[in-house]
Amino acid sequence: MKVSIVVFPGSNCDRDIAVSLKKFSNKDPFMVWHKETSLPDSDLIVLPGGFSYGDYLRCGSMAANSPIMKEVKKSSEKGSAILGICNGFQILTESGLLPGTLIRNQGLSFLCKNTPLKVQNNNSIFTKNYKKNDIINIPIAHNEGNYFASETVIEEIEDKNLIAFRYCDHNGDIDLKTNPNGSRNNIAGIINENGNVLGMMPHPERATDKSAGLTDGENFFTSIVESLT
């Protein structure tokens, strides 16, 4: 599996995702500087978490207009897998690769904590090793993770089963109380209709380490590696 990780000025989870992907694929990813105008041949392109361009103007908006994003869009059209985590998800919505937008958390403050998620769609290349309705513990760390879209868009992604993960509690209950940031319908991550683009606010790369106490992200990475190798 060949992986490219795009590094924007202000990206700060680029190393973390590289380490996790290498752990499961045994191969060093390419780190691609945002000013590049071509991408190495890749099965998976990752837009990592962080604060690209300092989150100035609007989270992800400047990064969405970086030179490399033209190439990311082209690769997406060709069917390459694209993964955006946290700021990467924001960049995906800003660049139109996924619908909706991520607005300020309902509580108006940055939130970093373990969050139970319910796996909703396990038919994707990213989630196939989970069972539907699995409850997994994955950390979030964001200030703008409140997923918002028009009612029509929400209906569409619901109807087409494009919601990968929803926030819930340890019992799997999905309601306002188990929603950490105010996201519509507790949405934590969505995929596109083609199934090759996933954006999610939680950080699966932070849940693959036994000594730190979290391993629920492992199936995420094995799904990707098995699907794309």
Add this chain to the structure above:
Amino acid sequence: MTKITKELVEEHGINKEEYKFILESLNREPTITELGIFSAMWSEHCSYKSSKTWLRKLPTKNNKVIQGPGENAGVIDLGDGDAAVFKMESHNHPSFIEPYQGAATGVGGIMRDVFTMGARPVALLNSIRFGDVSHSKTKHLLNGVVSGIGGYGNCMGVPTVGGEVEFNSCYNDNILVNAMCVGVAKIDKIFYSKATGIGNSVVYVGSKTGRDGIHGATMASAEFDDDSDEKRPTVQVGDPFAEKLLLEACLELMKKDVIIAIQDMGAAGLTSSAVEMASKGNVGIDLNLDFVPCRETKMSAYEIMLSESQERMLMIIEPNKEQEAKAVFDKWGLDFATIGILTDTNHLVINHHNELKAEIKLDILESGAPSYDRPYKITKENEFDQSLAKETNDLALKTLENLLNSPNLCSRKWVWEQYDHMVMNDTVLRPGGDAAIVRVHGTNKGLAISADSTPRYCSADPIEGGRQVIAESWRNITSVGAMPIAITDCMNFGNPEKEDIMGQFAGVVTGMIEACEILDYPVVSGNVSLYNETNGKGINPTPAIGGVGLIDDLDHFSTPFIKRENDNIFLVGETNGYLGQSIYAKEILNITSGLPPRVDLKSEKEIGNVVRDLININKIDTVHDVSDGGFLVALAEMSISGNIGVKINLDKENLNDKFLFGEDQGRYIISVSDGLASEVTKILDDKGIFFQKIGKTGGKKLIINDHEEAAIETLKKIHENWFNNYLEE
């Protein structure tokens, strides 16, 4: 030219004798730029003029110390060619005036101190102190400081893994914001600030210079009054995005063999970096300010030299390597300008618009800086009247609930959930434990890090308090199974020109020296913040201690969370039930007078070493030190965080508030699995360590002698909801 009047000299915080010395040394009147430079370099903040006679006495060496005080940060050896680089620094005054930016730039500044030495920052901690919870400014300051710390650290992608928060009316008008950063470097790739090589270029990199923060160092060295709000323009504004780029650019350039010396422009900006770097290298330095990248027009030499604009560095490089270096900064979109040259004159020479603005012999600025052996008087409180303690009358759990719901003992979760404490993916033990654990990336070694202070002890008995802060830091590092190596100290005190305040300083340092020596726990870096007073009232003496230790093998460490049912709870160390200066005395008895508990450093060391051994040989994995709030609070924290109950059985003589809530030092609670209990008992007995078997884990309740019980879920809610309730009021 600006005329140098008596008033102008006074406004610069320079006293008569100091000014006389300046006139004699220069053999003429200083220019305004020179006056500004003297003022900044001789401010308390930069010159340590009141504190250095005392600080010099602190132990600064052991066999792991690579670099002690005097550099941008301290450096210790972690083995295998790895080093930890760390420091703690205050940003108190700016944070009171503008809490978000003050705290944010405090975090930014301390990170630059670490990465300027070639280390990648891997952990941030903070000691933050606010006024009484009922004070009108406290909520605003708390919100601002916490979001400022998060705003900067989160964006930088460096995890904030620990710290402490305290509320006390002594900080009503003078909050404390102390930020600590730990970085990791290779021992053979550490960069220092000593400028060498006459003819080498002086290079400015990073953000542009503006008028922000002019005379920040002088402000930080003056008492506040009611007009302090008017000083807002002297608060710097942070841009964490620019600093993230600066970090990556510096570390990228450091991989090449280009930089001879480097220092960040912190307090007193270009002035202190240029002066300190040249003085250390025993060279002169010529600067042409026409080349300094400015973001405002018509800035004077005075303003450029004293600006405290953030995210800037000064480097010395060979002229023929300038292009190679510039290419790196171009890539990251940062300014790179050659602004001067090293000379053999031993003078600081500053030109601007073809005019000579300053010419000062460096000796005068550095070694000529004033040093005061200020008069002091050490005072302490009287013995605490132990008979004031109550019998429990089956109300111990009610008292516990009151304590868990008090501002200084409740969970700090509301604070640390606003900090990204996991980014970099090496946080093994998150905030909420005795010390944070951060893996040394790519290895199985762990750094244990904590930030501690107990100002109320220091106020009641400075010497004992000085001993205690070091002992507690050492104990916290030990609690997770790490070997404590060294500390950084951030000394926050009142006005040293007052005898009793200077006595607090002298007393605390005296106690620290003794503890650092006995525990082999030297000081490798630090910062002093004096004049923390408002309208003549000083803060409690607050020596914030940042401790760093090493876990050789992350297969063995411990956390405070109870992990299994049917474990045995041991209380290790002697309990005398001393209540002086305890949180119980304040919250329940409403008494804030009396001596603090005593620290027996010899037994502290013996007990700690045995506890650590037990962790390292894999006999225990659940340890919590007993500190603020005493035994029952510590046990409740273990129970709540592990979500497992405990049934306690106490002898009748121990069933009282003294035993349950006294803050006797040198104690740990350990939870021992049933199968290993006899082995652990034997080891403790063989080593002559006093301990008591207190109870058993299991269920979902805290139960005392079958008389009283409380559900863990209830205690957890009480413990965790204080901040939300407070902020929603």
